[in-house]
Amino acid sequence: MIEDKKTKILIVEDEMIINKMYAEELRSQGFLVLTATNGGEGLELALREKPDLILLDILMPIMDGLTMMSKLREKDLYGKNVPIILLTNLSASEEKIMSAITKNEPAYYLIKSDWDLSQIVEKIKERLSRKV
Amino acid sequence: MRSQIQKKNFEEDLTNARIAAQNVLEDLDIEKTKVEKERAKEVAILLSIGDGLVVTDENGNIMLINKVAEKLLGRKKEEVMGKVFSDAILGIEDKEGKVISLEKRPMNLALTAGTATVNSIYYYVRKNKTRFPVAITVTPIVFEGKVIGAVEVFRDITHEREIDEEKSEFISLASHQLKTPPTAVKLLTERLLSGKMGTLTEKQKEYLNDIRFSNQRMIDLTNALLNVSRIELGAFTIQVQKKNACAIVQSVLDELEPITKGEQPKLKTIFPEQNIMLMLDEPLFRMIITNLVTNAIHYTASEGEIVVECKTINKGETVGGKLLKENYFVVVISDTGYGIPQVQQNKVFTKFFRADNAREKHVNGTGLGLYIAKSIMDHSGGLIWFMSRENKGSVFYAAIPMTGMRTKVGT
Structure with a gap:
């Protein structure tokens, strides 16, 4: 990672503690971290700051993660291609999530409660190294 | 003179006979009315049954249809009497709205094969095209060794269904909400x-590890509850892909290595074939095997032994006391553990059930693992059964047809 051009990650998560934990861990790993606590705020930040990757919760007030993702994907070329990792405690077999993921690639989902911070960081690095 | 007497006697006899005959006829009439009355009573009893x-x-x-059935089906007695029940009169379909073919309908099964049916998986379509979920009991009427008809009793279970779904949806949302705090922890x-x-003292590390352990239990329990609610709601999907079943079993065992290492029973594997390709829903199949193997580990003393065996069993062969009616891929998990008490064996697959000795040996169990495994098997066409003797050990069998798991679309 080049110091003067840090990789920018946007975290959109309404649970303050969870948001803070992801943010602090990622900062300590050398990323530049932006945070938002709902989909509306997240969408605005994403379009303005153009992060390299977005960590996105699903169930949130004002605008949920799936809505934010589809709005972003429709918006412009950046929005269409930015990798998104959905972090949720909803089960991934929910029909809604599955169809949203296939429709909005490149997107992944991780079940929050199943993943340690270190594993999430690994996943993020892996995704960023794959420049497709 | 003599002839006159004879004639008189003869006439008297005749009159007596006539009177006797009349009496018999009268008695017969009375009996007949009685019988008819009795029969009418019996029909009235039948027709008064509170279900259709x-x-x-x-x-x-x-031949017979009661008021409740008329009302449920939206049909009048006059328009249906003498007509074929499951043909012109009745629309019968599954949850997805697919019409059930004639030969699979409960009434036909009763008439052609003499099979009794009790189920609540179908929907009946009324005359006005609306439908309702129905609980059906059909029994063949057997008279002198021949099926001479069938009796169907059915009722509308819309209300029960709604309550079931509300319950499951509540659990599903509650589970999601319940998982957020332990995720933060x-x-x-x-x-x-x-x-x-900052540096932690050994004691602080120990306590934090204890917190992490208990917290993980909370997450596991919530996950199990979520799975149960999905299964009960019928809302989960079974999506199959061609997979190497042996490799999946092996990878489950690898994944469980952290708990199989150390002070744990020895784990042995017997895989006569390395490659058995099957149509499987991998996550669901993994869930079943994980549940069975972790049970074997938890309920076997550390000096005991667990054997995991993967094999194919042909149609007509018997395994674990069960005669298989088609070709199966079978995973056999046997342990030399505590076993299941004889009197509690019939409850093993029920929700939240934990055997008395299981509670004693491993306090943390959820009582949901085997229930989930059984539910998945029931929905996907697989089989699960066991043989067990207390203080000797248990053998669990998980069998998937070689034709693969049955797919299922969620709702």
């Missing part, structure tokens, strides 16, 4: 344990 009732002859023609303890927030 339809009786047919051996060809399926309706999980991340916080991990950050603390990483040492990045």
Whole structure:
């Protein structure tokens, strides 16, 4: 990672503690971290700051993660291609999530409660190294 | 003179005979009315059954239909009497709205094969095209060794269904909400344990690890509850892909290595074939095997032994006391553990059930693992059964047809 051009990650998560934990861990790993606590705020930040990757919760007030993702994907070329990792405690077999993921690639989902911070960081690095 | 007497006697005899005959006829009439009355009474009793009732002859023609059935189906008695019940009168379909073919309908099964049916998986379509979920009981009427008709009793279970779904939806949402706080605790303890927030004393580390352990139990329990609610709601999907079943079993065992190492029973594997390709829903199949193997580990003393065996069993062969009616891929998990008490063996697959000795040996169990495994098997066409003797050990069998797991679309 080049110091003067840090990789920018946007975290959109309404649970303050969870948001803070992801943010602090990622900062300590050398990323530049932006945070938002709902989909509306997240969408605005994403379009303005153009992060390299977005960590996105699903169930949130004002605008949920799936809505934010589809709005972003429709918006412009950046929005269409930015990798998104959905972090949720909803089960991934929910029909809604599955169809949203296939429709909005490149997107992944991780079940929050199943993943340690270190594993999430690994996943993020892996995704960023794959420049497709 | 003599002839006159004879004649008189003869006439008297005749009169007596006539009177006797009349008496018999009268008695017969009385009896007949009695019998008719009794029969009418019996029919009245039948028709007064509070559920829908339809009786047919051996060809399926309706002989009897009660008011409740008329009301439920939106049909009048006059328009259906003498007609074939499951043909012109009745629309019968599954949850997805697919019409059930004639030969699979409960009434037909009763008439052609003499099979009794009790189920609540179908929907009946009323005359006005609306439908309702129905609980059906159909029994063949057997008279002198021949099926001479069938009796169907059915009722509308819309209300029961709604309550069931509300319950499951509540659990599903509650599980999601319940998982958020332990997720935060999980991340916080991990950050603390990483040492990045300052050096920890040994005691602090020990306590934090205890917190992490208990917290993980909470997450596991919530996950299990969520799975149960999905299964009960019928809302989960079974999506199959061609997979190497042996490799999946092996990878489950590898994944469980952290708990199979150390002070644990020895784990042996017997895989006569390395490659058995099957149509499987991998996550669901993994869930079943994980549940069975972790049970074997938890309920076997550390000096005991667990054997996991993967094999194919042909149609007509018997395994674990069960005669298989088609070709199966079978995973056999045997242990030399505590076993299941004889009197509790019939409850093993029920929700939240934990055997008395299981509670004693492993306090943390959820009582949901085997229930989930059984539910998945029931929905996907697989089989699960066991043999067990207390203080000797248990053998669990999980069998998937070689034709693969049955796919299922969620709702």
